[in-house]
Amino acid sequence: MTSTATRPARIEPDQRAKTRVIPTPAEQARARKVRSRRTRRHNRLLFALLAGPNIALLIAFTYKPLLQSFYYSTLQWNIGSQRAISVGFRNYTDWFTDSETPHVIGVTVVFTLATVGGGMVIGLALAVLLNRKLKLRGPARTIVVAPYVLSGVAVGLLWLFVFDPNFGIVAAALGAVGLPSPAWYNDPQWALVMVIIVQLWKNVGYIALIYLAGLQAIPQDVLEAAALDGAGPARTFRRVILPLLSPTSFFLSVTTLLSSLQSFDIIQAMTKGGPLEGTTTMMYEIYRDGxxxxxxxxxxxxxxxxxxxxxxxxxxxxxxxxxxxHYA
Structure with missing residues (x-):
């Protein structure tokens, strides 16, 4: 008779009871403060890492020269001279009492209003046209925007040949209909018109591009609702599209105004402020005097x-x- 040995029961490893310690409210508040300090420190370091180089460049190349310009404006100092005399606000009074100042202000105002107002009107018209489903719409958009990325000096030199009174395209086009070419280079008024045309040609593509983005962001259901209410294309554009484009128009009015008041390269390349100071804006006067x-x-x-x-x-x-x- 065989006997079977009784196997001892398998004993599982002891599972130590894990006791969860609940922190007190004071300890929880202390831990939250520690996490908050760590988060703030991390955010400050991240801000310094990402924005620090840009802020340093702004201080070095924008704000420092601006403050230096304020200081230099109180000096009688010629470039290259080792001596500068403090004259207070005499440079300001000399400019305001100069007989040429009203003319310079007038040229600046005419140039700015014509380039800003004309650019926004033409740019909006181009944007509406390029927003339609037309053949070769993509290449047309590229052609319209391309002048904006070109150098202002190169654009000015190119248009000098276009406005040439003897061999230019404008003279040839006017001669074909029996009209004489204006004295673009000798008449101050025509010279101002010339640089305004070139400034518009260069920047209108940028304006059209921004307006085109605004037109494509308009919800189609709004336009469909206007059509169902019986609004025609002209009324829809005036009462629906233009109000919805007001943020875009406001942005462009600010940026193009600042750009026009600071325009220099085209004037320098084409007229150098002449003839007879006919194209001398305040920006060009800064360069000429300095x-x-x-x-x-x-x-x-x-x-x-x-x-x-x-x-x-x-x-x-x-x-x-x-x-x-209207932002909504």
């Missing part, structure tokens, strides 16, 4: 005045014009 005549103090005063004008115009736009903007 780097041609060498009057660094006087030029800095004009630059400061232009900065104040830009600041006031921008603040007025932000304060009053933005009230008419």
């Amino acid at each position: 780097f041609v005549a060498g009057r660094a103090g006087y030029s800095s005063a004009v630059a400061t005045i232009l900065f104040v004008v830009l600041l006031i115009v921008t603040l007025v736009q932000l304060r009053f014009v933005e009230r008419k903007v």
